[in-house]
Amino acid sequence: MKLFSASQIREIDQATIENEPISSIDLVERAASTCSDWIIEAYDHSVSFHVFCGMGNNGADGLAIARHLALAGYSVQVFAIAHRSSGTSNFTRNIERLAEVKLDVHYVNAKKEMPEVDETAVAIDAILGIGLDKPLRGILKDVVQAIQEGYDHVISIDVPTGLPSDLDSTIKLSECVEATHTLTFQFPKLSFMVAGLGEYTGDVHVMDIGLDEEKIHDIDTPYHLTTGYDVVGIRQDRKAFSHKGDYGHALIAAGHKGMLGAAVLATKACLRSGAGLVTTHIPSMGCDVLQISAPEAMVQLDHSETSITSIPIPKRITAVGIGPGLGREKSSFNALTALLEDVQVPLLIDADALHLMSITDSWSKLPANSVLTPHAGEFHTMTGVEFGDSISRLEAARRWAKDHHCIVLLKGAYSAICDSSGNVYFNGSGHPAMAAGGSGDVLSGLITGLLAQGIAPLKAAILGAWLHGRAGEEVAIDRGEHAVVASDLIDYLS
Numbered sequence: 418m419k420l421f422s423a424s425q426i427r428e429i430d431q432a433t434i435e436n437e438p439i440s441s442i443d444l445v446e447r448a449a450s451t452c453s454d455w456i457i458e459a460y461d462h463s464v465s466f467h468v469f470c471g472m473g474n475n476g477a478d479g480l481a482i483a484r485h486l487a488l489a490g491y492s493v494q495v496f497a498i499a500h501r502s503s504g505t506s507n508f509t510r511n512i513e514r515l516a517e518v519k520l521d522v523h524y525v526n527a528k529k530e531m532p533e534v535d536e537t538a539v540a541i542d543a544i545l546g547i548g549l550d551k552p553l554r555g556i557l558k559d560v561v562q563a564i565q566e567g568y569d570h571v572i573s574i575d576v577p578t579g580l581p582s583d584l585d586s587t588i589k590l591s592e593c594v595e596a597t598h599t600l601t602f603q604f605p606k607l608s609f610m611v612a613g614l615g616e617y618t619g620d621v622h623v624m625d626i627g628l629d630e631e632k633i634h635d636i637d638t639p640y641h642l643t644t645g646y647d648v649v650g651i652r653q654d655r656k657a658f659s660h661k662g663d664y665g666h667a668l669i670a671a672g673h674k675g676m677l678g679a680a681v682l683a684t685k686a687c688l689r690s691g692a693g694l695v696t697t698h699i700p701s702m703g704c705d706v707l708q709i710s711a712p713e714a715m716v717q718l719d720h721s722e723t724s725i726t727s728i729p730i731p732k733r734i735t736a737v738g739i740g741p742g743l744g745r746e747k748s749s750f751n752a753l754t755a756l757l758e759d760v761q762v763p764l765l766i767d768a769d770a771l772h773l774m775s776i777t778d779s780w781s782k783l784p785a786n787s788v789l790t791p792h793a794g795e796f797h798t799m800t801g802v803e804f805g806d807s808i809s810r811l812e813a814a815r816r817w818a819k820d821h822h823c824i825v826l827l828k829g830a831y832s833a834i835c836d837s838s839g840n841v842y843f844n845g846s847g848h849p850a851m852a853a854g855g856s857g858d859v860l861s862g863l864i865t866g867l868l869a870q871g872i873a874p875l876k877a878a879i880l881g882a883w884l885h886g887r888a889g890e891e892v893a894i895d896r897g898e899h900a901v902v903a904s905d906l907i908d909y910l911s
């Protein structure tokens with residue numbers, strides 16, 4: 418799915434109005450109906466809705482939603498926030514239409530005019546959407562604060578008020594509604610994808626409001642969000658008369674004393690990817706551990722008992738993954754450097770291997786089209802980008818992928834897969850249950866296995882991240898989100 422900036426969304430909005438054709442007021446009505454249908458499905462009549470509306474089109478949506486909810490028999494109060502002298506025509510028309518359901522509007526000019534809140538009250542935040550063009554001040558800031566303080570449950574329409582929609586927004590986040598649910602129109606907004614901003618949305622629900630398909634197809638954007646639909650067909654169905662040799666042979670180089678579990682996790686995930694054969698190169702002390710925990714894999718033992726010191730590449734290997742639990746010894750670095758010179762097949766570099774390449778500044782040796790899978794800490798070591806600055810991190814990952822002709826899979830809640838053409842594919846699956854040691858090792862084994870099957874590096878990264886996230890979602894349901902460990906993800910790979 419493509420993701421767009423606020424100005425591109427306005428263009429698509431305008432194209433819909435002209436080409437469908439549909440009037441702007443009817444488009445607001447359609448948007449509002451999709452939201453009220455969702456709300457009616459999700460809430461029973463024991464709640465009462467306090468609908469807070471700005472004076473632009475986001476507010477117009479709120480007014481129309483309030484009308485629909487009143488018609489459906491809910492207890493509804495409507496508050497218009499007087500942040501400008503007049504509203505848009507869609508706002509004004511929807512104020513008039515409240516008379517149809519005998520709803521009054523309470524204008525809020527000061528914080529003291531905010532309503533009393535009881536435990537049944539749910540706030541609907543339709544104050545500002547993609548129109549946010551300056552930091553919140555005055556009454557808007559006060560109202561957002563009051564919503565934060567007063568309501569446990571908030572439904573934001575399109576965008577939580579105060580949250581910039583774009584990644585390059587010059588508006589610094591200050592006050593912002595922290596939503597329980599965000600009902601966003603047609604596309605998740607770019608800001609939802611990054612740490613530090615995405616936290617404000619709560620659960621995101623995409624409302625299809627039938628915007629112009631042709632325009633959506635025609636407008637270029639570097640940003641995409643992977644959905645189940647996007648990964649269909651990347652991995653081919655198995656053929657009736659096929660054999661293991663048809664599905665590639667992966668080599669995993671992983672583990673050192675005290676971190677052999679990382680090699681086990683990567684190996685087992687690689688086996689579950691569909692790869693025909695998996696060989697794992699480990700320090701010799703790991704032989705029994707690996708053979709017992711992953712009997713399907715072949716083991717290639719290092720001369721060293723405790724770390725990896727050289728990595729011969731067996732014949733007919735079709736992809737190599739190196740890094741999980743590798744350790745940071747000089748001898749392992751030498752093994753890595755030699756591997757970089759020898760390797761003729763797709764390569765994935767993760768974890769300690771990224772660290773070793775960074776501290777020795779060996780990036781010029783990186784084979785083109787390699788897949789790198791750093792988390793924010795590893796990416797900091799690679800580039801120096803501050804840990805807390807997720808937008809700069811994303812930009813740096815895009816630049817890195819371009820400069821080094823590789824795929825950078827920046828791990829996080831919405832992992833960002835950056836290719837050498839500047840495109841970004843956010844992964845749309847996943848669960849916070851996965852924020853636990855070893856999850857990354859599972860991902861690197863899985864992607865190595867997909868590479869081994871001949872799937873192109875970008876597609877292997879996209880599919881791997883998707884399958885990994887789906888496993889996390891499903892295991893979180895079955896086991897409960899606190900009890901999930903990385904090995905569980907392997908059992909849920911499909």
Ligand SMILES: NC(=O)C1=CN([C@@H]2O[C@H](COP(=O)(O)OP(=O)(O)OC[C@H]3O[C@@H](n4cnc5c(N)ncnc54)[C@H](OP(=O)(O)O)[C@@H]3O)[C@@H](O)[C@H]2O)[C@@H](O)CC1
Binds near residue numbers: 475546576
């Ligand atoms: N696109 C679509 O597909 C569809 C979109 N729809 C809906 O329209 C929404 C966009 O509507 P919108 O353009 O009227 O902007 P919105 O967010 O209501 O802001 C209104 C105005 O507020 C003002 N303002 C901004 N920041 C401010 C601040 N800090 N402090 C004070 N004032 C501030 C600023 O006006 P200004 O003050 O600059 O004159 C701004 O223009 C969108 O999110 C969705 O809900 C659907 O109905 C139909 C399909």
Ligand SMILES: Nc1ncnc2c1ncn2[C@@H]1O[C@H](COP(=O)(O)OP(=O)(O)O)[C@@H](O)[C@H]1O
Binds near residue numbers: 852854
């Ligand atoms: N909150 C989250 N939501 C979704 N996925 C997450 C979340 N936290 C972590 N993950 C995923 O879990 C994995 C963690 O990887 P990593 O940090 O490398 O773990 P480790 O180094 O312990 O193996 C990544 O694929 C990441 O995308």
Ligand SMILES: [K+]
Binds near residue numbers: 475542543544574575
């Ligand atoms: K809003």
